[in-house]
Amino acid sequence: MNQARSSAVRHRLVARVACALAALVVCAPAASQDIPIPTFSFYKLEPVKIVEWKAVAQLGVSLSFGNTEAKSISGSGSVSRRAGDNKFSADAALAFAQAEFLVAEEIDDERPGITQPDEIKKENRTTTESFSVGARYDRFFAEWNSVYASAGATRDEPAGKSLFVGGQVGYRRVLYQRGKQELAAELGTDFTRREFVPPAESIEVISARAFVGYRAEPDPLLGITASVDALTNLNSEAPRVPGFKKTNPLNDNRVNAIVSTTVKLSEYGSLGLQFSAHYEQVPAPLPAIDGHPYIGFTPLADRFDAKTELVLIWRLL
Numbered sequence: 001m002n003q004a005r006s007s008a009v010r011h012r013l014v015a016r017v018a019c020a021l022a023a024l025v026v027c028a029p030a031a032s033q034d035i036p037i038p039t040f041s042f043y044k045l046e047p048v049k050i051v052e053w054k055a056v057a058q059l060g061v062s063l064s065f066g067n068t069e070a071k072s073i074s075g076s077g078s079v080s081r082r083a084g085d086n087k088f089s090a091d092a093a094l095a096f097a098q099a100e101f102l103v104a105e106e107i108d109d110e111r112p113g114i115t116q117p118d119e120i121k122k123e124n125r126t127t128t129e130s131f132s133v134g135a136r137y138d139r140f141f142a143e144w145n146s147v148y149a150s151a152g153a154t155r156d157e158p159a160g161k162s163l164f165v166g167g168q169v170g171y172r173r174v175l176y177q178r179g180k181q182e183l184a185a186e187l188g189t190d191f192t193r194r195e196f197v198p199p200a201e202s203i204e205v206i207s208a209r210a211f212v213g214y215r216a217e218p219d220p221l222l223g224i225t226a227s228v229d230a231l232t233n234l235n236s237e238a239p240r241v242p243g244f245k246k247t248n249p250l251n252d253n254r255v256n257a258i259v260s261t262t263v264k265l266s267e268y269g270s271l272g273l274q275f276s277a278h279y280e281q282v283p284a285p286l287p288a289i290d291g292h293p294y295i296g297f298t299p300l301a302d303r304f305d306a307k308t309e310l311v312l313i314w315r316l317l
Helices: 002-027
Strands: 052-063 071-085 086-104 120-141 146-158 161-176 182-198 203-219 224-232 252-262 269-280 304-315
Touching: none
Parallel strands: none
Antiparallel strands: 052 071, 052 304, 071 086, 086 120, 120 146, 146 161, 161 182, 182 203, 203 224, 224 252, 252 269, 269 304
């Protein structure tokens, strides 16, 4: 009887989570490009008698046909090593997407300006081509405190970002912990060298950083995480393209937000739905179209980006 009741409770939970995931997919805006967002782990100082290793990998795939033909794939992985008061972690992520667009080519010289059926074709173009790698070290002291240092690199050429390389240092504290709930915050500084797609100029930015993250496990099968990562520039930024004005301190604000839900399928596997949003007050200049440089005007990437992704998560260690 108890086993049947437990099975019924599990089935109801999975059904409720499926409804919530479906609602999030319908309501969330579509992503125009992929923005790599740093991952964050929740942990506090606890006695560790042996060296502890953890490794996780996840994969997401999307295909669409008909009026909209597109395909995308994304993957990420992370590994961490915890020994006493020291923890080292590393992660990597990549994303690739292509979509087909209608293109009209005028090949009838005798009737210029009039489009013929044979002049319309579909052209496959890359809309996302990004990767990110990073490493982080945490040193714990007292029960709820730690200091951290991290370094990483990211690239997203369709968004105008040739290579961003930088690092962070700061302080972290657990603000609230009760049962399977935890709230943590970080304060620190960030240094990034931003190399844009030519002819845009490279710049170096020093930023103040604030982070808040929440994690909860209301049921052994269900996990919820949410985080907001905000940065603002402390130094003046040189113009990114000729003709643009200099950016003053506190005028280049960036915000990364992530909300994710995971449903445990087995001891090692989980199904997750993640919604991420990114805001950049001074976005990167877009690369030239088909290699033709812009003359007199350089368009910028959108300030706001969002992405909804269904992923399979697998615990390796």
